[in-house]
Amino acid sequence: MMHDTAPAYGLWSLVIVNSVVFILFAYSFFKPQTARDWRSFGAFSAFLVALFVEMYGFPLTIYFLSGWLQSHYPNVDWFSHDAGHLLEMMFGWKTNPHAGPFHILSFIFIGAGFVLISAAWRVLYDAQQTRSLATSGPYSYVLHPQYVGFIMVMFGFLLQWPTILTLAMFPVLTVMYVRLAHTEEQDARAEFGDAYVRYAADVPGFIPKLSRVFGTESTGGYRHG
Template structure:
């Protein structure tokens, strides 16, 4: 059962390469500027490093669960690389796990998350240039689309390659993003007052309503926001 372990893991060059690619990719979408931006981006980067360390370096989750996995799924070589796609294996997907339902769902979530980060940043940048609140585009659905994007990307990776460490990190990072968002909103209220309070009443923070919020108000006063809202 351990025959493929040395070939499937210990590939630390791939850990570094994949971490660097995805971190740079996220950086190009998010473009952190403030200390708060760097804090949220650094936490997301730590999640990616932990993920790829298990995906290509050392399969900690497989080792921790090996007794239970081997007892309940003796037909699976748990130290092969494909077995790291735990959800496909646990639900009995027989074909290539890269074409499994959870893997496909992960690509949708990851792609959608990066799109939200990029689209949210573009909308925010234009609002900053015009010295007004960002209330259009994704900001007419939720007040924090970029944080939603980070959460979707992490959730997508969890569907693709769940690990004990990233599963433990995920709720911690979600709470951190929510707290960062609340801190930013206090600053926004101090800067924009009743205008931002009215925006908060129209548009939910993280989970969009079924019907689109009509919050893209071009008549809001032209004042410079603090990013990201």
């Protein structure tokens, strides 16, 4: 991360490097194969590019809100790089924003999201090789763990560095993932028939049952490991 002694913005090389690194990192976890996979991955990549453009290139959100921010928080240098951590600045945490609670929480969401995407891909890949229904691992908790993972990663980045553009993109991409998930459900129902109907009746789409997460639910037909 940059500090106030370095140029705050206009660092387009960092925009490119960070975008490429995180997109390739996400690719290594998700490994898109179908056209539907590439659409979801492309939308996520666009979110990352928009994020890093404002983080290192041009702070559109800061410029747009500068009058309001300066009048309400006059002791903050809003054009320093650290000030881009808007939530940390606005809540006035007396610490380096990179060690603030929102920043730490963002890393938890981002890390957990990537782990979930990776774990779900391994289960899905194995199921595809045998043309069977993916129901183990993350798929025993939710129907669409990879989409949940993408949403968690995006939410984590919003906690760390919220911008007008990414805040606008987040609900749009979430709706897109939900629609893609419904399409996948129709395809799976057509391919696996009653087996998928029983599975979908037992497992939520996006939000896992707390009783299952904490192991207090009696083991059902699709609960694994």
